[in-house]
Structure formats: structure tokens, C-alpha cells
Amino acid sequence: MALNTTIKAEGLNLTFETNDGPVHALKDVNLEINKGDFVSFIGPSGCGKTTFLRCIAGLETPTGGEISVNGMTPDEARMARAYGYVFQAAGLYPWRTIGGNIKLPLEIMGFSKAEQAERVARVLDLVDLAGFEKKFPWQLSGGMQQRASIARALAFDADILLMDEPFGALDEIVRDHLNEQLLQLWARTEKTIGFVTHSIPEAVYLSTKIVVMSPRPGRITDVIESPLPKERPLDIRDTPEFIEIAHRVRDGLRAGHDDV
């Protein structure tokens, strides 16, 4: 394994047994993610992008093949609290304040009270929510709630951030804004990010590596290394390079649909 490989999947298979027979959620998936990569997984529903992310997180157990996270099995990595996970819904506890929600993983992991307070302040600042610590979730907009959930995933300083369609339920304007912020956050924290989406512009705008997937069976059809610079203003989306990559992603998605 190369020194800076963070996540490595080899011949990964996952078959769910259902009443209608086996479903190949993932078939022969090979992928290497390097430290500091921003990797997007894009594809139609049923292509296994979320399942793959859950395999990395140790929330699903593959039925075949190998996968390692930081050189460990996903379960070991989970026990070592190697990653923060952001779900599609913010999933904040309504009975905890924003600060209390961010403290949740810190309490579970046994950080001292002083350390908790310090970290809450730091990550709230990171997601631009300073001053909202004592608010309850229902007092925040959907976009702010999702930012709070990202702060929660950042609080314990895991160097991997796994995000499962975190902005899928938000409107386009809020989404653009959060994408921009996410890139800044990634540049500042140098985390390795796995990001599931079904939006082509979002994937191209955010990623250093775009993994195109297709369904039945869930598999990788293309891996695109983005030539875009790390510094990305929103209007980079109008440049020819951006449009070219978007085209290639679209072609990859279409190729995967041929058999449907």
C-alpha cells in the first residue's frame, strides 16, 4: 500500500439476500483514495454509492473482497474513531442545543468538559455558526442544521469525513453556498473527504476525484481525476475545463444506463 493511501478497496462485493433473490449492491469495486483527496461518488439510485460509503464506515459488511481504512479494517477504523459521518438529514437531537449536539460525540468519546467547550467553539466557528451554540435545532434553518451536523462530525478531529448526500434536501442557492464553504473547510483542515451526490455540478465543483457508478449490479464505471485547481470560485463552473469534466461524468452515467 502506498504511504499516503487512506482508503483502499479491492474486489469489493456486497450482496443482499432479499425475498426476490440476491441483489448485487456492489460488484468487484476497486478504488484507492489518497490522503487529502476529495472524492465524490456519483450515480443513479441503486448504484451502490451510499452502500460503498457505509462499507468504508463499517456500517455494512462486504460479502467479498478487501477494504482498508487507514490500514485497518473498517470496523477497527470505526472503533478508532477514524472518521466523521454526515448523513442526508442533519439528525440533530431536538432535546439538545446546537452546542449540546456537537458535544454528543465528545461525551461518548470521553473528552474532558473543558476540551468539549473548546472544541465546540472551534468547530462552530469553522462552519460559520458561532453564536448559535445555545439555540435549539428547531430555531435554525435546514442549511444551518446541516452545517451543525458537519460541525458535529468535525468535532473529534477524525481525518476522514464521509458525507452521504449531505445537501440533497436543500435548495440550490443554499447548496451552492454550502459547497463553497465545504471547499474552504476542506482546504483549511486537509481532511480526506468521501462525498455521495447525484448532482453532476456538485461532484465536479467539489472533487479532486470523481467516481462514476452505475446500478444492477452496483459498480464503478469511471474514475475521473479532476484537473481543476484547488482554489475554486463558484464561477469556475462556467469554464471549458469544468464543462468538459461534467461531460465526461455525464457520458459515464449514460454508459452505465445502456443495459437498462
Next chain:
Amino acid sequence: MKSVLPVLTVIGAILLFWIVSVVPMNMHLTADLAQRQDIAVTPDTPVARQELSGVGLALRNPQLFGMTYTLERPRLPSPHQVVVEMWNTIALQSITSRRSLVFHGWVTLSATLVGFVIGTGLGIVLAVGIVYNRAMDMSVMPWAIASQTIPILALAPMIIVMMGAIGIQGLFPKAVISAYLSFFPVVVGMVKGLRSPDGMQLDLLRTYYASPAQGFWKLRLPASVPYLFASLKIGISASLVGAIVAELPTGARAGFGARMLVGDQYGQPLVTWAALFAAALTAAALVGFFSLVERWTLRRMGMQAV
């Protein structure tokens, strides 16, 4: 406060129905009494009157309407008679007197509260067992449901007599019956509440590698609080019913149930009705109390009361 008008409307309608019903319900008794006082009644023989319905008799004797509201032992007391009886037995008696409804209320209430605490505790313990233990999940719930299908009226005397046989008397057997009725809503509500966190919230805790105990204290228990309050409100009124039912068939000498029975057996309907209303007011006060605690708690927890 928006609910004041609808509530008053319903109360008004019930009162009106009650007041109107008093006349035909008491008409036969009134006619007999009036005849003894040499007041003209049609028809003038008790046998002929028995042929008529209360309404029919009332229509023939409008002059007796007023009397139907003031009978000493009415079949259906009028509202003001009940209020007067309650005033006499609540406010005008020393609370240590056996004629005081406060005294009898406390006897029932103390059994209710002890039973409620036992029932709620048992319900929560069973719910936790059902949620965390597969064997209990499969086995406890059917029995809990079966326990509630047995008529409590049949079961209560058996429990009282059997506990009496081993020397346990007074408050505790009644509390057992209260607990028997109140544990069930708590089990049902708490199982639902403890299971209310969705897959995503459980996955989130897995990503933190949280222990089952942390999952319980930090997620499942707080998530179940709104469900618990719904159950407590049902449970406390079931407890009160249980304590009263426990007093009824066993010749208890104190408590709301005893008062209802005394009124019934000695032909003093006012005593029964006053006890009935005092019990209803007690139940309303208990449920109201838990509503307040619920609102206070949920507000403090940041969850708005639904």
C-alpha cells in the same frame, strides 16, 4: 385559551341534558310523594302510573316539575343537589371526619399514587427489557395484553382476598390493582418511545462506537420522554379507577369506592354522586398536573409540547 369556548359549550350541553333529564327520571317518585302530600296527580293510582313512561307522566303533571329537583332520594339528582352535597362533605366537614370526602379522597389517592409509582416503574423496566432483550420482546407483550383483557372487576376481589389471607391489608392490595391497570399504557408507550429513534440516529451512534448504555442514556431515553408523558396521563387515571374498583367489591370502609357503595346500599344517591364527581375531579386534577409537568419538561428539553 382558545379551547375555553368549545369546552364550556360541551359542559353547557351536558348540563342542559342533565337538567332536562331530571324531570322524567324522578317523575314516578315525585308523583308518589306528591300524592302522599294530597297534591292532585294524574293518573291517581300508582299502578296506572307504572303503565306510563317518565316522559308520559311528566307531560300529564307539569305542576310537579319543581318537586323533581328537590327530592331527598332522587333517582337522578339535579346538579345543584350534587354541588350542595359536595360542598357539605368537602368544605363543611373536618378532613379527619369519616363524613368528609377529603378524608375518603385521600384514602383512595394514596393507594392510587403508590400503585401508580409501582406500575410506572414496572412498565418502564418491562419496556426496557422488551427493547433490549429479544426473548422478552417475543414473550412479554402478549402477556401484557392478555393481562388487560381480564375484567378488573373479577380480578380485584380475588387479589384483595388472597392478599388478605397472607396478612396484607389496607393500602397495598389496592395499590397492586392500581399498578395492574397503570403499567400497561406505560409499557406500550415506552416501547414505542424507546424504539422511536430511526436507523440514521442509531447509525450515527455506531459511527462514534458508542456503547449500548450510551445509546440508552443519550438517545433512546430522552427520545422516549414525550411518549412517557402520554402514557403517564393514561396511567394515572387508570390507577385511580383501579383503586376505586378495588374498594367496591370488598366492603372497604373508606375511600371513594366505599362512599359510592354506601350511597348505593343505603339508598343515598347524593352520596354516590358526590363521590363520583369528587373522583372525576381528582382524576382531572391528576391528569392536569401531568400535563403541566409535561409542558414544563419538554420546554426545558427544547422540544415543544405537541
